[in-house]
Amino acid sequence: MISTRRNFLGLALLGLTAAATGCSTAIGSGGAGETKTLRYQGWAGDVTLPELAADLGYLDDVRLEWVGNTTSGPQDIQSAATGQVDFGGAFNGAVVKLKAAGAPIKSVIGYYGADEFAYSGFYVLEDSPIRSARDLIGKKVGMNTLGAHHEAMLGIYLKRNGVSPEEVAKVEPIAVPPVNTEQSVRQGQIEVGVLGGILRDKALEKGGLRKLFSDHDLLGAFTAGTYVFTERFLHDNPGTVRTFVTGVAKAIEWSRTTAREEVVARKVDILTKRGRNEDPTALRYWKSNGVAGKGGRIEDRELSLWVDWLAERGEIGKDQVVVSDLYTNEFNGVAA
Structure with a gap:
């Protein structure tokens, strides 16, 4: 149930040779005209922003073709890099890592x-003696994926609070399936657990937990994935991409300005009518996409944060990527 140490930014290296060579085949229909069909992976029990945009009629003549579900952002963008799908989404650290490894990908919108x-x-038991960054030295911190968003937040928290690199090495991030994190904290298998969304809200409803800090x-407010x-x-396929990105941007703004109950009802309806035998429970807890910029506009700092973090860890050389080469807002008709 609980596995130890490093498990992700290793993932961005899996299939990287294929990513670097295969992306030359990830093209549209070229001289025959732009493709109007975008292949993608979904998430079980969830409605993605592109799916919402399509249902709202914001994608015009562009059609989405679902090819299956993923459980990993890094896997999703690798699939895009190798041409198995046309677009993918992941946390920005994975985007930076994949780009640094040679995959010619570019972020187009935050999601x-x-x-x-x-x-x-990051939650502890209510009566836990852990109340500061230094109290985490020698403790286990459970999170869904190692080397990714949550481990970066942990590292930033420790560094900002004066914990030395030698002491940081004594804090132990551990991969724990999200559905088991609350129980692992309550049973003392880990001292700290990362909780978000429905799992956070359900755990807090039961009481007995206390927040140490959060990414927010x-x-x-910041955009974490693109x-x-x-x-x-x-x-x-610039026209197709522009239609897609602008449609997703409109869906972001629709979600922002529409009553939460209406957004949830729309998502539940989409999930139900597509007939994939999914449980809509998690959707009923939806509150926000968390996208910072208007229409998903991407800012330098949302990617430079990860360039700096990965370079500090020795995962990439700081000169391997240029932040401005990582993304473009030119296809975003809402926030270009």
Whole structure:
């Protein structure tokens, strides 16, 4: 149930040779005209922003073709890099890592992040002696994926609070399935657990837990993940990408300005009518996409944060990527 140490930014290296070579085949229909069909992976029990945009009629003549579900953002963008799907989404650290490894991908719009409603908190038992960053030395911190968003937040929290690199090495991040995190904290298998969304809200309803800090506490509102295409696909299908990105941007703003109950009802309706035998329970807890910029506009700092963090860890060389090469807002008709 609980596995130890490093498990992700290893993942961005799996299939990287294929990513670097295969992305040359991830093209549209070229001289025959732009493709109007975008292949993608979904998430079981969830309605993605592109799916919402399609249902709202914001994608015009562009059609989405669902090819299956994923449980991993890094896997999703690798699939886009190798041409198995046309676009994928992941947390921005995975985007930076994949780009640094040679995959010619580019972010085009933000799709999730942290705000006062959508955030990941680091929780301890209410009577835990852990009340500061230094109290985490020698303790186990459970999170869904190692080397990713949550481990970065933990590292930033420790560094900001004066914990030395040698002491940081004594804090032990551990991969724990999200559905088991609350129980692992309550049973003392780990001292701290990262909880977000429905799992956070359900755990807090039971009581007995206390928030140590959250990603929103650390960085304020920020976009944490982006959708990517290969540069070749962008070159061959600019009109299709513009329709897609602008449609997703409109869906972000629709979600922002529409009553929460209406957004939830729409998502539940989409999930139910597509007939994939999914449980809509998690959707009923939806509060926000957490996207910071208008229409998912991407800002330098949302990617430079991860360039710096990965370079500090020795995962990439700081000169391997140029932040401005990682993304573009030019296809976003709402926030270009």
